[in-house]
Amino acid sequence: MTMYLCGPTVYNYVHIGNARGPVVFDVLARLLRRHYPQLVYARNITDVDDKINAAAQQQGVPIGTITERFAQAYRDDMAGLGVAPPDIEPHATTHIGPIITMIESLLDSGHAYAAEGHVLFDVGSFPAYGELSGRDTGELIAGSRVEVAPYKRSPGDFVLWKPSTPDLPGWDSPWGIGRPGWHIECSAMSAAHLGDTIDIHAGGVDLLFPHHENEIAQSTCAHGGKVFARWWMHNGMLTFDGRKMSKSLGNVLLVHELLKLHPAEALRLRLLSGHYRQPLDWSDGAIAQAVSTLDGWYRALRDLADVELPAGDLPVPERVEAALCDDLNTPQALAELSVLADAARQSGTAAAKAALLGGGALLGLLQQNAEAWFKRGESSVDAAHVEDLLQQRQAARAARDFKRADAIRDELAAMNIAIEDGTQGTRWSVQKS
Template sequence: MPITLYNSLTRTNDTFVPLDPQRVTMYLCGPTVYNYVHIGNARGPVVFDVLVRLLRKNYPNVVFARNITDVDDKINAAAAQQQVPIQVITERFADAYRQDMAALGVAPPDIEPCATAHIHTIVEMIEQLLARGHAYVAEGHVLFDVPSYPQYGELSGRDTEEMLAGARVEVAPYKRHPTDFVLWKPSSDELPGWDSPWGRGRPGWHIECSAMTAAHLGETIDIHAGGVDLQFPHHENEIAQSTCAHGGRLFARWWLHNGLLSFEGRKMSKSLGNVLLVHELVQRYPAEALRLLLLRGHYRQPLDWSEHAITQAIQTLDGWYRVLRDGPTVPETTPRRIHPAVEAALSDDLNTPLALAELSALADRARTEASAEAVAELVASAALLGLLQQEPEAWFRQGSQQAVDEARIEALLAERREARAARNFARADAIRDELAALGIAIEDGAQQTRWSVIKA
């Protein structure tokens, strides 16, 4: 089934045809590891994880890279504040990021390059830019010469003269042009630094991604993805320096950008106190519900977080997992078929809202038909979105910050069965209330009583 993707560079929705069908390449801008990431930072990894799943279904070899930025002024500031080496900060929060993404069902990338492991590659790329006349040295800095690349601004739709007119910050005196950006900067003794032809220093942020992409995926890649907030200046600068370093060769054939996440209609910001950390949210809510919420809107559009939205996501998954729990057992020999409507929705520029609507229809059909084939199709189709991949009982028995005392719950249920058998309904109701106070809901069936953790 053909895949169409909206290209931010061409502003068109085109059929995706990789440069080499035997090696599809994709790069996603990863985190700067100086703190825990917020839920808005997770939208891109979750959405583009679905794209990687879709690509892997269609192509035999997909090479997916997501970097770690482990040298940055924010990292330096955090290390100085805590009086520890930067590695202590970066290793801690890189591990936390991996754990958070794993909790959200995001598969690890094939390649996870770190900036500090690519200093030599970065220096080589800067030397290429200098040799080709697209960079210059000034006061220990190496800067990219923006006017040397006339196409600068095509991705973001910005004109360099308009950028100059709208500049509000004081321009460094060593810049030839106010829009020129740093490729290498000097480091004082207390800051991390590496030897280079221009003295001890460290790379600028933008050059890191260009160098790591070229090193692992090649000079031209199929897809470059990231948040819309990175479109300018980060991705614009990546295009300029990569294109110029490689003699005019196209850097990325498709540019994909996900929209930002707001909090009940307001921008997430520390000043407003509404920054929601993934590290904390996965302790409060089922991680799969967080993933579902992030997929409910089309990836290119803004998405709003609210308590109502997460409650809806939990209720939706409750319903779907109830279908799996109450439906027939699926034999191993039953075909795991992805429904064409789900794949078609995702193949149309990752239309996850439509794909989720199709999943709901499949759940309704599986509930009505109660056939192993219908249940298997629901599970296989949901897997393409990274959903419904745990045992139903595991879903219903998670969601509380406190450990669930299953032995106590089962003892109370046994006592309740005895009370009901003795027609002591007052005691049976009291036990139901006692379980509810523990955060446990019970559901009486014809054959047995099931229990689940109250999630919201």
């Protein structure tokens, strides 16, 4: 079983919309690994690109400085969101050889042509072009938004290799010093690591055309007509202010920044709270709801802190798995998690606790200590002072001086501390998303 996800072009921090695919397909990978332990999951890094070049030139540094920095930032952001690293993280610049080989094969088979230092894919040579995205080439050309260049035979033809000037990164090739086109990178990298035919190819819907269409054309033609990807999965876009969150629109929220402001699991929960194929709207209110939901689950777990888990691996609740097996229905899986939380609260058994944790684990949620969840942001709070106030309040209550006790509670509330009196004493937590 093989899976390929189109990864980031690393010239800047990624925004939360960019994280939806990695998070959603991380859940898919977790699910698949249960059934196909030999799953090989590849997520590439595009580390050569015009935008990277622009950023490097602007800052006067080699592209490697930019790409290494932001590739690491990307790994950090994904780790922050609880995304497990893929099995393979191929970089475009370390696959120039395979890319050139693939282009040569396309030239040899008549699916590509060289012109003015460029090599272009001849869309007309691949009748199935447009099938995935449901468009026909005639219309495409009529659309006229494709770049018309004198060296193109047909406006829909796309670049496999383009020439580089001395001030830009380039690699030696049969067509001169140049660099690969974006589309061929994914074709070459997936073939290099996952073979001619991959099982699942994932990515955002915005890549459906032309990127994935082009990948199909290149790979199919380079591999003698073999199927490129058996299944395609496209995640819907994240919207913000009612519009697609995108760098070009400028309405982005960086993962890097959001992780400083909100609990990571709330961000992850939000990304999983809609079906992956549907659009999902991002808002502060939505994050607050996610935090409240997690509060409830963690509260159930905190009450069971002393209940020892059964030995061995956590169980995966059948209903959670069934939901995910049904076209990765994460909202349904989340609903099942709420049911499990109820069961844990009401039964208080080790089995119920394990089920809740096991279901959460499959979704990459409930991965932290319950007490830690409620005490997050504690560094900004003087815990000793809080404990001292609670002691005073306890004394006041014992003396039935409720006015004083309530005044202390108000004081704590002003410090963003919420308290709960329970049979095991008074608990406190930091009220901050």
